[in-house]
Amino acid sequence: MTTSTAPATPAQTTVRYQRGDFLFATARRALLARGALGAVTDADPRRLARSAAAELERSGVPLAVGVLPFDTGPGASSPGHLVLPRTVHRAQSAAETPPAPPAADLPAPAATRRLPSADGHRENVRAAVAALRDRDLRKAVLARALELEFDAPIPVEGIVRNLARGNPRHFTYAAELPGGRTLVGATPELLLSRTGDSVFTNPHAGSMPRSADPETDRANGEALLASAKDREEHDLVIDYVVESLRPFCRKLDVPAGPELVSTPAIWHLRTSITGELADRSVTALDLAAAMHPTPAVCGTPTVAARDLVQELEPFDRGYYAGAVGWVDAAGDGEWAVAIRCAEVAEKSMRLYAGGGIVPASDPDTEYRETIAKFRTLLGAMGLDDSAS
Numbered sequence: 579m580t581t582s583t584a585p586a587t588p589a590q591t592t593v594r595y596q597r598g599d600f601l602f603a604t605a606r607r608a609l610l611a612r613g614a615l616g617a618v619t620d621a622d623p624r625r626l627a628r629s630a631a632a633e634l635e636r637s638g639v640p641l642a643v644g645v646l647p648f649d650t651g652p653g654a655s656s657p658g659h660l661v662l663p664r665t666v667h668r669a670q671s672a673a674e675t676p677p678a679p680p681a682a683d684l685p686a687p688a689a690t691r692r693l694p695s696a697d698g699h700r701e702n703v704r705a706a707v708a709a710l711r712d713r714d715l716r717k718a719v720l721a722r723a724l725e726l727e728f729d730a731p732i733p734v735e736g737i738v739r740n741l742a743r744g745n746p747r748h749f750t751y752a753a754e755l756p757g758g759r760t761l762v763g764a765t766p767e768l769l770l771s772r773t774g775d776s777v778f779t780n781p782h783a784g785s786m787p788r789s790a791d792p793e794t795d796r797a798n799g800e801a802l803l804a805s806a807k808d809r810e811e812h813d814l815v816i817d818y819v820v821e822s823l824r825p826f827c828r829k830l831d832v833p834a835g836p837e838l839v840s841t842p843a844i845w846h847l848r849t850s851i852t853g854e855l856a857d858r859s860v861t862a863l864d865l866a867a868a869m870h871p872t873p874a875v876c877g878t879p880t881v882a883a884r885d886l887v888q889e890l891e892p893f894d895r896g897y898y899a900g901a902v903g904w905v906d907a908a909g910d911g912e913w914a915v916a917i918r919c920a921e922v923a924e925k926s927m928r929l930y931a932g933g934g935i936v937p938a939s940d941p942d943t944e945y946r947e948t949i950a951k952f953r954t955l956l957g958a959m960g961l962d963d964s965a966s
């Protein structure tokens with residue numbers, strides 16, 4: 579494999595992305611991987627992590643890139659998939675680099691389908707609230723999907739360029755999936771990163787739409803920070819993440835409460851947790867596999883929440899709410915939560931958006947939250963809320 583550090587800014591690197599490549603980029607740093615010297619595929623993420631470490635050591639390839647699916651339980655339909663690329667280009671910049679010009683003239687969809695319908699999603703929220711009570715669950719994350727069909731091949735490169743332009747502080751990503759589809763998105767949420775013995779994670783949970791009106795926008799953010807319901811959704815994630823990481827870390831630094839952060843589409847509660855790894859043979863992917871799926875995308879307790887999600891959602895999540903990232907031969911790596919994304923086939927694509935349901939959740943508010951979350955992808959395609 580060749581690793582190039584030729585002087586290109588993160589934005590220039592992002593523009594080089596072509597369908598088939600792997601991209602993981604913010605406005606300050608980008609990783610673009612191309613080609614495949616090998617691949618590792620496994621439905622069990624822990625085994626995938628071990629095989630990847632062995633394969634990196636055996637081959638001398640410095641890093642592997644790829645995806646974990648949402649469902650890693652028995653009988654899961656989509657495996658974790660890693661590629662050992664032929665070339666890797668990495669770019670870094672101390673400041674945000676100016677974005678590339680937007681890609682224009684993205685085609686409009688010829689047909690749109692909501693899965694389920696708007697009423698169907700509201701009904702699912704009601705059913706989830708009832709199931710939380712009946713089955714002694716504390717939280718379940720319910721999503722809906724949008725299926726768009728086009729008359730011509732979808733210009734993934736343009737969507738990726740617009741995602742990066744619109745979300746410079748977040749991770750814009752693109753990855754090839756087994757079966758020939760491409761996962762594209764821009765996520766604010768890091769499942770896990772490892773650099774040497776430093777571990778970092780920043781769970782996001784608790785959301786409120788942004789507003790074009792500055793006063794409403796500010797009020798929405800303040801309401802989120804003050805909301806007991808959202809704080810409960812958030813704290814369940816933090817407790818789970820801390821419990822999952824504790825066995826691997828000799829030190830964990832967990833702030834007392836979340837902070838208010840935003841993407842261009844939505845406000846979130848976020849907690850940034852740092853840790854010190856006890857054993858350096860535990861890779862970034864081992865840690866991601868141990869944590870995934872967190873209650874930010876699944877629920878509490880995990881298995882019962884996943885069962886409920888699969889009963890109610892009329893689609894397979896595939897790689898939505900999975901993870902996307904890279905791991906190197908030293909065990910360092912970054913794995914982001916694969917949300918605000920779509921799986922793209924040649925002339926059709928499926929977008930996903932979901933939100934945490936707790937006993938106090940309201941069906942209309944939850945529906946509106948998914949509309950805000952679809953904006954990341956729809957905006958990059960030049961489409962508005964009428965599509966969602």
Ligand SMILES: C=C(O[C@@H]1C=C(C(=O)O)C=C[C@H]1O)C(=O)O
Binds near residue numbers: 719767874899917951
């Ligand atoms: C599930 C999604 O997002 C997750 C759910 C959130 C919530 O319920 O408040 C917030 C951030 C993400 O962890 C999504 O964007 O589809």
